[in-house]
Amino acid sequence: NEELLSFNYVASHDLQEPLRKIQAFTNRILDNEEEFSPTTRDYFNRVTNAASRMQKLLEALISYSRANNVEDDFTDVDLNDLLAEVLGDLSEMIEEKGATVESSGLPKLKIIPTQIHQMFINLIANAIKYSRAGIPPKIKITSQLINVEDIKKPVYLHHKSYWKIAFQDNGIGFESQYEDKIFELFQRLHGKNEFEGTGIGLAICKKIVQNHNGYIFAEGRPEKGATFLIYFPA
Numbered sequence: 001n002e003e004l005l006s007f008n009y010v011a012s013h014d015l016q017e018p019l020r021k022i023q024a025f026t027n028r029i030l031d032n033e034e035e036f037s038p039t040t041r042d043y044f045n046r047v048t049n050a051a052s053r054m055q056k057l058l059e060a061l062i063s064y065s066r067a068n069n070v071e072d073d074f075t076d077v078d079l080n081d082l083l084a085e086v087l088g089d090l091s092e093m094i095e096e097k098g099a100t101v102e103s104s105g106l107p108k109l110k111i112i113p114t115q116i117h118q119m120f121i122n123l124i125a126n127a128i129k130y131s132r133a134g135i136p137p138k139i140k141i142t143s144q145l146i147n148v149e150d151i152k153k154p155v156y157l158h159h160k161s162y163w164k165i166a167f168q169d170n171g172i173g174f175e176s177q178y179e180d181k182i183f184e185l186f187q188r189l190h191g192k193n194e195f196e197g198t199g200i201g202l203a204i205c206k207k208i209v210q211n212h213n214g215y216i217f218a219e220g221r222p223e224k225g226a227t228f229l230i231y232f233p234a
Helices: 002-032 038-066 079-089 091-097 113-129 201-211
Strands: 075-078 100-103 108-111 138-147 161-169 215-221 225-233
Touching (some): 002 038, 038 201, 075 079, 075 113, 091 113, 113 161
Antiparallel strands (some): 075 108
16 A cells, blocks of 8 residues: 555656656647648657657556555445436536436445446446447446346355446447456557557456455447446445
8 A cells, every 4th residue: 555655646746747848848849839840740749649648547557556545435325326426527428429328226335436436437438438430329227136146257255145237338349358358457459549548447447346345347249339247245
C-alpha cells in the first residue's frame, strides 16, 4: 500500500508535469509560428499526440493503483441509483452514439460506491465504444440471485450464494480464446488506430470485483456482442 501511494504521488505530479509542459510548449509553437513546412508541422502534431496518449496511460495507471485500495468504507447501496448516476455521467457519449441502456431491478449491496461506480462506467463505455458500424449500441443489464453451483466457471473461497449481474451488448464481440486475456493489464485486441484506449479498463474492473470478494468473467462472439458476468457474494 505504501508503494502504491508513492507511485500515485510520482505519477500524479512528477511524471505528468513534464508531459503538461511538452503539450503546452508544443501547442504554443504551433500557434505562434507560421513558417513551418508541412513535414515539421506534422512532426509537432505527432509529439502532442504522443504526449496525450502518455497522459491518458498515466491516468489509467493511477486509476488501477487506486483500485487496489480496500480501506474505503463499504456501504449499503442501491445499484439502481448508482446506475442512474453513471448514465448521467455518460449521457453525452450515449446520446452521441444513439445508445440505449436497459436494466431490470438491480440489488442493494454492501460495496465501495466509488469503485463500483468506476466499474459500471468502464463496462458501459466499453460496450458503446466497441459497437458495430451503423448499428446503435444496445446494452442490457440484468441481475439474478443464484447458488454458487450455478456459476459455470471455476471459483475459489466461494460463498453459498451470489448476485449475478450481467452486462450484455450487441457490439463487435471477440474470439473466445481472449475471454481471460482481456482482463490483463495493457491487453488490447485492436490497434490504437481502430479504437482509442489504454488496455487497462477491464483490469481495473477485475481488481474492483476482487476487492469485493467476487468474480468477473467475459463471453464473446465476433460481430455478435459480448457479455460480462459479475458475481458478488450475497
